[in-house]
C-alpha cells in the first residue's frame with residue numbers, strides 16, 4: 199500500500215475563526231436549561247453506524263463542531279449522512295469506497311480513531327491517521343492497536359498512519375487491557391460485533407456512554423452485553439442492520455451548568471439531566487454545601503442558601519467511572535476556588551490536565567500545582583476579570599465559569615475549543631441571565 203499523505207510533518211492545520219468570549223461576572227444565574235445529547239456517546243454511534251450498509255437514525259445528537267467533523271469524515275469515506283432536522287442524523291454506509299481516515303480528520307477530532315474497529319471489521323482494511331496527543335496528555339492509541347491485533351488484524355505503522363488489514367474475518371478472543379480505556383473498550387467492542395466467534399473485553403470501561411453505545415448496537419442486532427461491571431462479552435455476527443436510537447444526555451455539560459449555579463450563588467434547573475450517571479459529582483457538590491435535588495430527567499441545583507464564601511472546601515480525585523469524571527475536574531476546580539479552606543485536586547487519568555490552572559491563577563485564584571497529578575486550592579478567592587487563553591474544551595468552559603464569578607469583564611480567547619463540545623453554550627448562559635458574548639478576535643476586548 200503506497201504511503202498515505204499528507205505526512206504528519208507536511209500537515210498545515212486549517213485556519214480556525216479566532217473568536218473570544220467576553221464575559222461580565224457578578225450575577226447569580228437563575229432559570230432552566232435543556233441538557234443536550236452526549237458528545238462522547240454520539241461520536242461513537244456515528245462511527246458504529248458504518249458497521250452496516252443499512253440506514254441508521256440518531257436523534258438528540260448535539261449540534262457541536264466535533265459532530266460536524268465526524269460527519270464530514272464519514273462523507274469523505276463515501277458514507278451518506280443526512281441531517282433532516284436539528285439534532286437528527288441519518289447515516290447510510292452502503293457505498294463506503296475510500297477506506298482512508300486522513301490526518302486532517304484526526305487532527306480535528308480524536309474520536310475519528312473510533313473508525314478503526316468498524317471499518318476493519320466490516321471491510322477488512324483501513325488506513326487511519328494516528329490522532330496524536332493534545333493539551334491534556336500524550337494520549338497514545340497503543341491499546342486500541344493491540345486489541346485489534348489480538349482480534350487477528352495485521353497493523354503496520356508508517357509516517358503517522360496505521361495500515362490495518364484483517365485477512366478473512368476478525369476472530370473473537372479475550373481482549374485484556376492493562377488499565378481502563380474508554381475508546382479502547384469501544385473500538386474493540388465495535389470490531390468484535392462482526393468478528394468470527396466470542397470476545398470478552400476486560401477491564402471494560404464502565405462509563406455510561408459505553409452502555410448507551412451497547413444499547414444502540416443491540417438495536418442493530420449485535421450480540422453484545424455487559425456481563426459484569428467490568429466485563430463486556432460479544433458474539434460476532436456476519437452482518438448488522440439499521441437502527442434508530444436517541445443519544446443519552448450529556449452528564450459533563452449538565453455538570454458544568456450545575457457548577458455555574460454553585461459558583462454564582464444562583465439556582466439552575468437542568469431539564470433532561472440524568473443524575474444516575476453523575477453520582478460522584480452530585481456527592482461532591484453536596485459536600486461543598488450545595489443543595490442538589492434529583493428527579494427523573496431533572497437536576498435542581500440551588501446555591502442561594504449557601505451565599506458567597508459559604509461553600510466548604512473538599513478534596514476530589516478523578517478516576518474511571520463510577521469515580522469522578524476527569525472531564526468535570528476543571529469546572530469543579532473553579533468551584534473550589536470559591537470554597538472556604540484548602541481543597542486538593544487529584545487528576546489520575548491525564549498527565550497534563552492541571553496545566554490550564556495557570557490561566558485561572560491570572561484571575562486571582564490561589565492554586566499550588568504540586569505535581570502533574572495534584573493541585574492545592576485555597577479559597578475563597580476574590581476572582582477578578584482578566585485576558586486569558588483556552589487550551590482545551592473543558593478548560594474553556596471552566597474559564598467561562600470563573601469569569602461569571604469574577605469582578606469585571608473577562609476576555610477569553612480560543613472560543614473554538616468550546617464550540618467543539620458544548621451546544622449553544624452562550625445561548626444557554628444568556629437564558630440563565632449571564633452576560634456573555636462571542637466576538638471576532640480584534641473586536642472589543644475589555645479587561646478590568
Ligand code: EPZ
Nearest residue numbers: 238309337338339340341342378379380381382525547548
Ligand atoms: C474518552 O477519551 C473521552 N473522549 C474523554 O473526554 C475522557 O476524558 C476520557 O475518555 C476518560 O473518561 C471521548 O469519549 C471522545 P481513555 P479516551 O482511553 O477514550 C491512556 C472530553 O473532554 N491510554 O479512557 O481517549 C490515556 O492516555 C474528552 O470530552 C493509553 O495509554 O480516554 C489516558 O491516560 C477529553 N493508551 C488513559 O489511558 C491507549 O491506547 C485513559 O484514557 C488509550 C488510552
